[in-house]
Amino acid sequence: MTFLQLGVIDPILKALDSEGYTHPTPIQEQSIPILLRGKDLLGCAQTGTGKTAAFALPILQLLYQKQTQAKGKRKIKALIVTPTRELAIQIGESFSVYGKHTGIRNTVIFGGVKQGAQTKILNRGVDVLVATPGRLLDLMQQGFISLADVKYSVLDEADRMLDMGFIHDIKKIIAKLPAQRQSLFFSATMPPDIVALSRKILGNPEKVSVTPDQTTAEKVEQVVYFVSKPGKTKLLIHLLNTQAMNSVLVFSRTKHGANKIVKLLGRAKIAAEAIHSNKSQGARQRALGNFKSGETKVLVATDIAARGIDVDDLSHVVNYDLPNISETYVHRIGRTGRAGASGIAISFCDDEEKAYLRDIEKLIKQKIKIIAEHPFVNYKPEVPAKDAAVPYGLRKKAPGSGRSGGGGGGRPRRHRSAPRAGR
Ligand code: AMP
Secondary structure, three states, rough: OOOOOOOHHHHHHHHHHOOOOOOOOOOEEEEHHHOOOOOOOOEHHHOOOHHHHHHHHHHHHHHOOOOOOOOOOOOOOOOEEOOHHHHHHHHHHHHHHHHOOOOOOOEOOOOOOHHHHHHHHHHOOOEEEOOOOOHHHHHHHEEEEEEOOOOOEEEEOOOHHHHHOOOHHHHHHHHHOOOOOOEEEEEOOOHHHHHHHHHHOOOOOOEEEEEEEEEEHHEEEEEEEEHHHHHHHHHHHHHHHHHHOOOEEEOOHHHHHHHHHHHHHHOOOEEEEEEEEOOHHHHHHHHHHHHOOOOOOEEEOOOHHHHHHHHHEEEEEEEEOOOOOOHHHHHOOOOOOOHHHOOOOEEEEOOHHHHHHHHHHEEEEEOOOOOOOOOOOOOOOOOOOHHOOOOOOOOOOOOOOOOOOOOOOOOOOOOOOOOOOOO
8 A cells, every 4th residue: 555545646746746745644544534535533643643634635635636726814624633742843953844845834832931932933823823732722721723624633642641630621622623524533542531532523424443463462472360440469579579570561551550559569578669640750651760770660650651661571471450441451461571581570460350351352353362370360349347357346347347337448349249250
């Protein structure tokens, strides 16, 4: 497949040629025809897959083909909202490079700098605006930006945007967009809140999804342990203590979960640190530095935070929680077994996650080896005091176990009975 076969026009082909792009990447191959047909798009893809060109090329092309000779200031016809200044700058540069023979003008705005230079360019008029949410809203409120003429809107890295707390800004921005427009929505992960947001923004979208090279899944040795939720930390500690695991990246679905794992490993004298978006940039850098130097052998991360981790020689990836999006599993295990190194991916699967496991196996087209023998196969959490075989009268009342429910902080959570191993 070539860019020409995808329907890309000459002035853009020329720019791609001088960039040395010979073939479209999978996300480009899938997205460009859909976008050129004017459809909304929901894309599951990470940075690094060629995602920027996947949306920039068709937008440039559609703008170029619909260019009119109307006099007066250019109006913003395409809006790209992205979470960080770095991404915004990169996207702006991509539009400039790919659009250098089209005459389409773009600019980039982001916070943390004085607005003067940005408003000056906006006042001259641009076709494409790349923005971070806060500065965009700010300049809209000051009257420097009108979204009334936007025909193409892109929400980039939506999961990261929500993670960084931009949801209210996003909703305010969306509310100002004209109803008649083509909308694009990209996210590397698709948790329920992202799916809900995408439904608010997109009409009847076409969906595209790219996974890293499927062969990574074949190179990595993969095993799964069936274990109850409360048994997972015990099993992790056991494995870390009994197997040669030198640099281990543990994936947790939530930030809170990541912190909890680190705390429990710490109690077992295993050096671990967590990285997620609630940690400052400095704290993340330090954690990463300690991990790379081997000072800590375990790094616990959420999917979003892990994207920034550039560590090549991981011995193990542990899926403490199985992801509900199968592609995320492939992204995760692709972090080990790089550069020919043998990597091992260990997954913990509780009863509720068995459906996720089935989806993953369908995607990778292989069965993951089950480790049936382990000390926590039938692990049940400690029995709350009221149920324990303690003679009546000697029983201690469990905090918060009163009829009112107590609401006390230390109240033991009620567990369903621990599921048995096996499918
Ligand atoms: P992105 O995912 O948009 O950040 O792109 C990742 C990198 O791939 C960027 O450095 C792009 O310049 C490059 N790239 C994008 N598309 C292609 C392509 N079709 N051929 C070669 N390189 C590409």
